[in-house]
Amino acid sequence: MTTPTFDPTSDGQLADPYPTYTSMRDRCPVLHERNRNVLVVTRHEDVLRVLHDPATYSSESAVKAAAGPEADEVKQVLAEGWSLTPNLTESDGAEHTRLRVAVNRVFTPRRVAAWEPFIRQTAEDLIGRFAADGETDIIGSFAWPFPLHVVAGILGIPPGDVPLLRQWSHSWLRLSVGGGEVAERVECARDTIAMQNYVMAMLRDPGTAGEGLVASLAADRGPDGLDDVELMRVVMNLIIAGHVTVTRSIGNGLVSLLEHPSQLAALRDGSVPAEAMVEEILRFESPVQGLFRTVTRPTELAGRPLRPGDRLMVHFGSANRDDRALANPDTFDIGPRAGRNMLAFGHGIHSCLGAGLARLQLRVAIPLLFDRLPGLRLGPPDGRRRERLVIARGYDELRLCWEVP
Ligand code: HEM
Structure with a gap:
């Protein structure tokens, strides 16, 4: 029996990675995965085990997909600013708690x-900017600017x-990747x-941040008093x-709903x-x-011995399709x-801090798109292009059409 090949940026797996994940789990x-020298953890139970044992599985370099040292030219530029870590996602233990408590x-x-x-x-x-056009690339016209304007406004x-x-x-x-x-x-x-300079300027002169979250964070730095950096x-x-x-959720969600008309009708x-649609x-x-x-x-996972320094990829996308945790996961x-x-949204101490905000945005935006754009449907197949990324799944382009009175 051949070992499955994990290559989510190949054309085949970009189109449909799920059969490969099923065979990896089984x-x-x-x-x-040799190219990235990473161990990919695909079962729901094992992903949870890793997420709930942060002492054995460190979050240092949690978003770094490529192995190897940084080029000197890049290091030189970065030396003009502040270290990128430890940040919330890539910190452990007491350091992570300090940051998380302050922002919570x-x-x-x-x-x-x-x-x-x-x-x-x-x-x-x-x-309102494109409703009269009858067609758009929804990623460029909505899925990008919407959450960015939201997060900017909030901050x-x-x-x-x-x-x-x-x-x-x-x-x-x-x-970082x-x-x-x-x-x-x-x-x-x-x-x-x-x-970094932009955000530092806001923090040092909180008046520029109006009444947003940046001003609140600058005023209330938590019990341990976080510094500006x-x-x-x-x-x-x-x-x-x-x-x-x-x-990405907006693009993925619209396609899933448009490809499953009975589910869209129920919504x-x-x-x-x-709320259920969003989940x-x-x-x-x-x-x-x-x-x-x-x-x-030293430890073991699913019968495989692990050594200090081994890198794991916890695969949320596969865990969410594991029939050991959910019946008919491909439906x-x-x-x-x-x-x-x-x-x-992950699980355990690093679980998504913005899950409530994300759910709210999706619960508002997706039904509104269907209300405001009557007869919304997928555009031509060549108007759909996936992002080629290992850690994420979404669209770079997604053309949609609708009726204009
Ligand atoms: C549908 C949208 C979203 C998804 C799928 C998502 C997914 C995730 C996941 C899987 C993690 C866990 C990372 C880990 O275990 O290493 C995470 C962490 C995080 N997310 Fe989200 N996220 C979303 C939206 C947001 C939003 C809207 C915000 C904030 C405005 C946000 C802020 C964060 C932060 C700060 C962390 C780090 C938490 C920590 O390490 O303590 N996320 N997110």
Whole structure:
């Protein structure tokens, strides 16, 4: 029996990675992927085991997909700014707790709920810009700008700076995930430094941040008193993690609903709550497919011995399709089981800080798109292009059409 090949950026797996994940779970649940020198953990039970044992599985370099040292040219540019880590995602133990406690104090469920009118208005305004056109690339016209305007508004960043945030975030991610040409990484490093300086300027002069979350964080630094650099990393985490994930969920969710008309009908006639739809779109095509952990002490997982320094990829996208945790996981079903054992937001101490905000945005935006764009349907097949990424699943382009009176 041959070992399955994990290659989510190949054409075949980009189109449909799920048969490969099924065979990995069945035959090789901790699979060594040689190119990236990483062990891919695909079963729901094993993913949970790793996430709940942060002492054995460190979050240092949790977003770094490419192995190997950084080029000197890139290091030189980065030396002009502040270290990118430890940030929330890539920290452990007491360091992580310090950061998380400080941000939890200002990012409360009550505050998130109060943002709903602003979120709805942001979605309405953006849809108003293209509703009369009858067709659009929904990724460019809505799925990118919507969560970025939301996160910018929440933080107190002026809407005019949103295009900068998009470019900087893209660069930070490219740099943190690793890989690519050195010249491109140098540019990404420059953008990252520009983003650091921008956020630092807001923190040092909180008046510029209006009444947003940046001003709140600067005023209430938590019981341990985070310094400006720590806060700057927290704010960058919020900006980056807070939009690319929602962008991908919107694209993935629209395609899942349009390809399953009976499920869309159930959402439209109100027989299923929008909350259940959100859980199922996140489970079915998880926007964050996987992130990384580093083994700190000898252990074993699914019968495989692990040594300190081994790198694991915890595969949320596969765990969410594991029939050991959920019956018929390859069926898109927004019915009562939606949300059961769902791991798209991770689990344990690093579980998504913005899950409530993400759910709210998706619950508002997706039904609104169907309300405002009558007869919404998929455009031509060549108007759909997937992002070629190992850690994420989404679209670069997604053309949709609808009726215009
Ligand atoms: C559908 C959208 C989203 C998805 C699928 C998602 C997914 C995730 C996942 C899987 C993790 C866990 C990382 C790990 O275990 O290493 C995470 C962490 C995180 N997310 Fe989200 N996220 C989303 C939206 C957001 C939003 C809107 C924000 C904030 C505005 C946000 C902020 C964060 C932060 C700060 C962390 C790090 C938490 C920690 O390490 O303590 N996310 N997210």
